[in-house]
Amino acid sequence: MRYITVPVIILVACLCLSGPLYAKNESAAKKIIFSGFDVESAGKFKYLQDGIQAMLLSRLAAKDGFEVLDKQVSSAEIKKLERSGGSIGSVSSDLQADYLVVGSLFSLSRGLNIQVIFYPLDSGLTKGVERFSVVSESDSVLFAGINRLVEEIALRILGNEPSLENFEREEEGKIAKKGAGAFITAHPEIAYKRGLYSGTVIGVGDRAIKVATKGIRWTKEFSSEIIAMAVADGSGIDPARIFILSERKLKVFRLLGRKIVETGSTDLPPFLRVHAMNIADLDNDGVQEIYLSATRGLNVSSRIVRWTEKDGFITVYNNIPWYIRPVKHPEQGWILAGQRRGMDRTELVEKGVFRLLSTSDKTFQKGRELILPEHVNLFDFTYADIDGDGVFETAVIDQNEKLRVYDQTGGLLWVSTENYGGNKTYIGPSIGGANEHNRRTNFSEHEDTGRQLIFVPGKIVAVDVVKRGRQDLVVVNNIVSSFPFFKNWRMYDGGSIVGLTWNGKALSETWRTGKHTGFISDFAFKLKNNQQKGHGVATLFIGQIPRAGTFEALIPGGVRSKLSVYELGFSIKKQMIDKK
Numbered sequence: 001m002r003y004i005t006v007p008v009i010i011l012v013a014c015l016c017l018s019g020p021l022y023a024k025n026e027s028a029a030k031k032i033i034f035s036g037f038d039v040e041s042a043g044k045f046k047y048l049q050d051g052i053q054a055m056l057l058s059r060l061a062a063k064d065g066f067e068v069l070d071k072q073v074s075s076a077e078i079k080k081l082e083r084s085g086g087s088i089g090s091v092s093s094d095l096q097a098d099y100l101v102v103g104s105l106f107s108l109s110r111g112l113n114i115q116v117i118f119y120p121l122d123s124g125l126t127k128g129v130e131r132f133s134v135v136s137e138s139d140s141v142l143f144a145g146i147n148r149l150v151e152e153i154a155l156r157i158l159g160n161e162p163s164l165e166n167f168e169r170e171e172e173g174k175i176a177k178k179g180a181g182a183f184i185t186a187h188p189e190i191a192y193k194r195g196l197y198s199g200t201v202i203g204v205g206d207r208a209i210k211v212a213t214k215g216i217r218w219t220k221e222f223s224s225e226i227i228a229m230a231v232a233d234g235s236g237i238d239p240a241r242i243f244i245l246s247e248r249k250l251k252v253f254r255l256l257g258r259k260i261v262e263t264g265s266t267d268l269p270p271f272l273r274v275h276a277m278n279i280a281d282l283d284n285d286g287v288q289e290i291y292l293s294a295t296r297g298l299n300v301s302s303r304i305v306r307w308t309e310k311d312g313f314i315t316v317y318n319n320i321p322w323y324i325r326p327v328k329h330p331e332q333g334w335i336l337a338g339q340r341r342g343m344d345r346t347e348l349v350e351k352g353v354f355r356l357l358s359t360s361d362k363t364f365q366k367g368r369e370l371i372l373p374e375h376v377n378l379f380d381f382t383y384a385d386i387d388g389d390g391v392f393e394t395a396v397i398d399q400n401e402k403l404r405v406y407d408q409t410g411g412l413l414w415v416s417t418e419n420y421g422g423n424k425t426y427i428g429p430s431i432g433g434a435n436e437h438n439r440r441t442n443f444s445e446h447e448d449t450g451r452q453l454i455f456v457p458g459k460i461v462a463v464d465v466v467k468r469g470r471q472d473l474v475v476v477n478n479i480v481s482s483f484p485f486f487k488n489w490r491m492y493d494g495g496s497i498v499g500l501t502w503n504g505k506a507l508s509e510t511w512r513t514g515k516h517t518g519f520i521s522d523f524a525f526k527l528k529n530n531q532q533k534g535h536g537v538a539t540l541f542i543g544q545i546p547r548a549g550t551f552e553a554l555i556p557g558g559v560r561s562k563l564s565v566y567e568l569g570f571s572i573k574k575q576m577i578d579k580k
Contacts, residue, residue, distance in 0.1 A: 049105065213567065225561055416507065482571060
């Protein structure tokens with residue numbers, strides 16, 4: 001890509017600023033206020049921050065229907081927003097604006113990605129959070145891209161048309177008339193505006209793939225919060241086993257007829273805080289082990305457990321001083337990967353993810369470091385061949401809940417506009433639990449107050465659902481209802497499980513479940529083995545906390561969870577198979 005030149009951007013920015021700053025003073029005008037653009041991932045394009053923001057500001061100010069306030073959100077105002085709970089729509093009118101505009105710049109291998117988010121500050125607004133994105137591959141199209149971005153913002157904020165990605169409004173409208181049974185491409189908000197419920201699954205995106213579902217086949221409610229889940233593959237007459245982790249217990253269930261039946265449980269040790277659970281048979285003995293990545297106080301204390309019908313739960317490895325996770329490596333196959341905590345008390349995660357090698361004395365030795373993009377932790381990534389060229393890309397969910405795709409050289413190919421992988425689980429002791437009298441096993445009150453939580457994102461499942469030679473991604477899409485400034489706040493307003501496929505330049509949605517209330521704490525997606533080319537059958541397991549974020553959840557015993565299980569069928573058009 002050609003480097004976008006400094007003189008051009010400065011000249012255009014100056015021309016923009018020479019125009020009127022304010023829109024016409026009409027009562028219906030939407031007042032917008034900007035915050036500084038995030039350039040953490042802008043790379044060589046960081047210098048464009050002020051110029052791009054100035055261009056957006058001036059172009060929006062020139063639009064009828066917008067009034068751009070000549071100020072930025074101050075740190076004091078952000079603190080006030082944080083004290084209000086960080087909830088979108090609950091903020092007072094102190095900012096005197098209808099929308100807060102937040103932007104980000106991302107340096108991609110093929111150019112610059114500009115993302116803009118409109119957060120509603122007025123609870124009376126009918127529209128929710130609106131997200132916009134444009135990619136400019138050279139300086140010759142940068143300004144045209146910004147103009148297109150402004151036109152899309154004006155259309156969606158001021159108009160009544162539904163928000164769609166990639167300007168596919170006309171095509172979307174044609175297919176929408178066919179109803180939810182037609183499997184179509186849509187922006188995520190379209191699904192919600194159609195009133196889809198949690199029992200439905202619609203196809204969205206790649207029209208070559210069709211999705212069929214029998215709806216929710218099995219459900220079960222729990223009196224405690226589902227922290228994590230994992231599903232062991234079944235074979236023959238032995239059905240799949242569903243492992244559910246709550247705060248103090250690990251339980252195993254099976255599907256029996258129309259019921260989800262508990263077949264075993266074990267108590268977890270006191271003060272053990274598990275933040276991730278995965279299943280794999282790394283020793284190839286025919287039994288899948290359960291990998292619990294956990295801390296005890298300030299120390300890492302992971303363990304490996306196995307379960308059999310005969311013996312129940314047995315701890316195989318205990319007090320492992322590594323965060324652990326089984327990973328399918330594109331060259332090494334299934335491996336156990338690990339990450340250390342830092343030497344400093346407050347450094348819960350140290351840079352570097354390594355392959356772990358078991359020793360004869362039941363300990364683990366550090367092996368070769370995995371080559372990963374910068375700032376990627378053990379639970380943030382998966383390898384996937386999304387374009388079918390035999391070369392695996394790395395899919396990552398970062399701490400801002402953005403799904404990223406990197407090539408093998410570490411170049412950033414794509415960043416999502418939507419938030420994916422949102423989760424409330426984080427590494428280390430519970431925040432707010434500091435005790436000055438027990439500093440050996442917990443943070444001090446000062447350390448706890450200044451602590452930046454490290455969240456464990458939801459799973460990224462890479463799977464070839466119709467055996468066409470390339471993998472799709474399955475992720476959770478919990479709907480954020482808090483501002484991005486509040487890094488330790490995780491508030492959600494419902495969630496869905498989403499399937500994504502690579503279209504050559506971006507990941508686009510191919511299917512999604514209806515909206516589950518509260519938020520989705522974890523999920524599992526299992527493709528059945530009897531898959532034929534062009535067809536696939538899968539089971540989807542969803543752990544949901546329906547009342548999360550409500551007053552009822554604050555009452556003792558008010559936290560409840562729900563497990564829902566779907567059966568999904570995937571197929572691909574015959575002409576698409578013939579092209580392969």
